[in-house]
Amino acid sequence: MKPRRYHGLKRPRLRQTWNKYNLFNIWRSRDPKLGKGDMETFFQQKWKAKGMLRDYHGEHVVERKWVRMFSRRLLSVAEMDPKYMAAFDGSELAAGRGSGKEERPDWGAKIVPKRVQTPYMQMTFAPMERRLDIAVFRAMFASSARQARQFCVHGAVKVNGKVMPYPAYRLNPGDMFQVDPERVLYATGMPKPDPNKQKKKKSSGQNAEGESEEATEEGAEAEAEAAAEGEAAETKEAEAPEQDPETTDAPEPVKQDMKPTRKQLLAIVEQAKAVLNEQSDLGVRQKQQVRKFIKEVRPLVSRTGRADASQTEIAEELSNLVADLRLSGSSDDAAPATTEQSRDTFDDLSKDEFKLLSKRIAEYVREEEENPWDPTKPYKTPWRPRPYMAPFAFIPKYLEVNHNICAAVYLRHPVARVGSAEVPTPFPESVSQLAFNWYLRRR
């Protein structure tokens, strides 16, 4: 069970999440200075350090499970330069003891350069990084380790092509794990606005933090959707005249297939409803207009079911309705104007300019195709990364990730090198050392 104050501000605990409170806690955390004074016994220092680290590293893992996973063998690698290895066979390191070959220390030096050490103690929680759920979190497929765990349990994670429902599975070097891209997009994307929450906010007054930004973005989306509706209507209009000559005969309209029209109408109604639910910045009058539009489309839908329905009539009425519907007056007024202008200016454009324009349009269309507006998704579309993601964005070297297919390979176990350790931990080495000592006991 998740602790009640998971991201508390009063007693901050650092967690494996991309939460903004967690970011704030990391930002304000200072070196705990364990063991610097003489106020605590060694036991107390170790206890505190271990608690701090366990709050971050797999706090959802039961302590006795972690204790069984813990290994006192810390892995490291040494870089071997092939040039050096070719030139020397190692005997130069053994030679010269007492023969005057060694370098004498410069006792008079003002500044003694500090030796760069291998931070072995930062590798304390290396076995935890082997766990499947934590690897999924490290590969940036989930926004928290707990969410990654849920993905495993719900069967969205595959290891070497087989569904692995155990988040405690320990990856072996060379294992490939893949997560369902829809889940990844949901986990890392901007969340959909909660309709229940929004109503509350409106009643209490608009005091939300940073809402202005979102409002403007949503405004832009509203315009895009309005345009999409217009397009839909246009396509309908385009379709209708094609079938017009066929419908002139008397007996044929009875057999006319109205299903596509009905479907399209229903889709338009759905879209309008989604606009109503999602867009918070629509004015009261605009909302009224949208509701009126939905109301007036309904009889059209029912008319498609009748025997004497004709597509052209319905399309005409629909286009009238769409024309009446003016969501954001300025944008709607501007759109036809710009199209007229562009028609005029197309002739004036030189060939290069025209090419550039068509290239831009193609790019825009491709982007639309890759990242479309889709209200059925559980995240906000078009997809955009969730807020406060960038400060947590890193991929450790022991993973090779292909983000296009949401898959990654666990190359090897994390290792320590001179001056760096591969286990991502927000704590300084002194704390990790104390925690390592805690887990060393009775071993």
Place this chain on the structure above:
Amino acid sequence: MPPRIPGPSTVSSALSRCTVPSASSRCQPQQWPATQSKASFSTTPARPRFTKIRRVFRNWINGPGAVFRNHRPGGTNYLQPPNDVIRNVDRPFPLNPHFKSQPVLDDRAREFIWSKIIREGETVKAVSAELGVDIRRVAAIVRLKEVEKDWIAEGKKLAKPYARAVLGMLPTHTFREDRRNEPFEPINELHVHPYTTKQIFWPTSESRHFTRADAAKAFHPKLLSADERVPHPELIQMEKELLQGRPLWDASVRFKESAMESERKAADKQLAKAALEEKFTTRVHSDRFEFRFKQINSENVGPKGRARHAVGWRYGAPYYDRSKGEIKIPTSVP
């Protein structure tokens, strides 16, 4: 805490609140007054709306922390450590200087590596040495790229916007065909073997030429020398040839040949192992199943009769993983 003795003012205020007809019929002395101005006679101070730390948080998240809300493309966006003048570009955790966010290969570099291996048929070791990418990483990149190509062929939708966004937040490294490429990571790293972490007393004559191979023997009789344990022993051989005065093009050709040879050897070894396995297996096809019978020597049970590979090595000892509430997590997925 001692019981609070009501002073005359609090008593009167409580009484007055009870007697006010417009308020709720029940007396609620515990309720905090909404604001000071509404109940100026109250002695209890108004509780602040936010605690101090929440106010600090709000100020930070709306002030200096606002830059983290939306990523600005063109670099990383990590927390700046306090008292640090230079802009932090590679440390996600301000308190931990040992963990660095190292660059990842971008899409173009991965495509380049894939085409080198699959299209041009170069060996993994040669590509690894040329571009400075770990052997295992090269193999993983090709494996993942193949899956990606499969998806494209099947018409499955890739998570392109996500990939673009994430790669925009990470430091990236790229390769170009037409120019000299910087190595991506150290490729010739030696695993620190536990045998070599001990301090041993090894008396030897001062005149002895004590090489890395001798040191390995001193640590353990079966331990190979570092020259043989590194991932790229062929690279060391090439450098040796260069030192002996062989021209670079010749040495590199010989290196490629030896890399090809070693890969072929490894493949042959694997094939031979599979063939041996097949030799001792009899396959019988029925309409539903394929039965595989393996020949084993039942006498081969180790000194105590309980060798791990022998039949009945757990004779008499129950498997607890079949009992209620125990789950059996696989240790490997083939």
